Amino acid sequence: MNPKKILLSFTFILVTAFGISSCDDGINIFSDADDVQLGLEVSTEINNNSAEYPIYNSDKSLKNYIVNNIFNEILASPKVAKKNIYKYQLEIVDNDSILNAFALPGGPVYVYTGLLKYLDSEAALAGVLGHEIAHAERRHATQRMTQYYGISVLFSLILGENPSQLAEIAANLFVGLAFLGNSRANEDESDEYSITYLRDTRFYPGGVKFFFEKLQADGLVTGGSGLETFFSTHPDPISRITTANQRIQTLGLPQYRFSDNGTGIFRDEYQANIRSKLP
Secondary structure (H helix, E strand, C coil): CCHHHHHHHHHHHHHCCCCCEEECCEEECCCHHHHHHHHHHHHHHHHHCCCCCCECCCCHHHHHHHHHHHHHHHHCCCCCCCCCCCCCEEEEECCCCCCCEEECCCCEEEEEHHHHHHCCCHHHHHHHHHHHHHHHHCCHHHHHHHHHHCHHHHHHHHCCCCHHHHHHHHHHHHHCCCCCCCCHHHHHHHHHHHHHHHCCCCCCHHHHHHHHHHHHHCCCCCCCCCCHHHHHHCCCHHHHHHHHHHHHHHCCCCCCCCCCCCCCCCHHHHHHHCHHHCC
16 A cells, blocks of 8 residues: 555545535535546555455456446446446455455445355345445445545645645545445445346346345354454344345345345356356
């Protein structure tokens, strides 16, 4: 990590953030262009930090399959409103010990090999990716940044009145405060939008709950190996299963579980095209 580079990049982002936007959850001082710039800068730092974020390059066909057959199909949904504004891209982090995925502002999405090995259907992975795309679309990271630091603090940074606070914000970006610590409301909204996006695809729309159902069946909902980071950033797995089931019922869709083989789940395809390619 290069703190000076992040600081300079974030300074630029803040200086361009004069267009305050109104969001469902309140005020967001950042523009869509700021989200894109922030995401690109932090993504560059992540990709250059191979010790903490080793990017998976062992089998390029794995990433190509996920991008072309799952990620891009979700992005093709007309409900993904900012796909021509944000810079959506997918990277795989080569770390089998972590069962997680995260999205940066403006489109970059990262998924760990640990999660890919744990999931067992394309619908489950599509549910996760739809959820992360929703975090970017709903601008949860920059909303939280605005709420956490306050408009007055951010404006003081824009005007150059508090450079030490700027350094703190830049550092927090990399340790996860700004884009990983999602609220319950953020998680619920992203689950809802994942269902909405997947309704326009070949995947079962309720795939967003499959990961939690598998954790519950394996007795891991209270934590365990590889899950500490996940549960610190994705609260309330059991209630999210219940809420997802209620939404699926309201839409008149079948109530499949993670272990089922119903229409749109694609369990065999996941094994052949994703799971079998991971060592």
